Amino acid sequence: MTRVVAINGSPRKKGNTADLIKTAFEEFEKAGYKTEMLHIGDQALIGCQACFDCRKKPDNTCKYKKDVFNQTYAKCLDADIILLGSPVYVGGMTSSMKAFIDRACIVSKANGQPFSRKIGASVVAVRRNGGLETFNSLNDFFLISEMTIVGSSYWNQGVGKDKGEVMEDEEGIRTIRKLAENIIWLRNLIETQEQEPKTKKPKKNKS
DSSP states (O other), X not given: OOEEEEEEOOXXXXXHHHHHHHHHHHHHHHTTOEEEEEEOTTSOOOOOOOOOHHHHSOSSOOSOOSSSHHHHHHHHHHOSEEEEEEEOXXXXXXXXXXXXXXXXXXXXXXXXXXXXXXXXXXXXXXXXXXXXXXXXXXXXXXXXXXXXXXXOSSOSEEEOSSTTGGGGOHHHHHHHXXXXXHHHHHHHHHHHHHHSOOOOOOOOOOO
């Protein structure tokens, strides 16, 4: 079964970012995918300390074990599709999301890029400005991790300030649904190719 993990970087468990993720989940669940949202926005994650212990002991964990990083990272390792969601704070992603992706990048590189060729996509809840900057910054994690980023009919953002307001952004919701549809299409294509038997090339006759 295809597994989708979404990391919610918003401090609000039931805020606009969660609504956007749930909108994508509705499409994934129709396709029979297993979905799980991991909420880190209200957690005190520390940033990468550049100790590089993960290189000395490459076991896909971070030395610092007093926050939720390792269990969140482990869920991503088991996923086929990873979504990163964040509201815009001071023109960018939240501090908890930034801390997570900085550490995830270092740990994954120390362990041979285990996210390589997984599918990734970001979603952003924005009130006014900074949505595209946040979207691009989140996507940087997928790019440096050798992942495949899937696009939609517009940038994956929904506009809203108060709780639930993002659901009134009709274009934003259509964009998120189209994103999920495109991810499902790509995942189906990958699964089809994985299931096809590999044919051996015929040997050339020696004259």
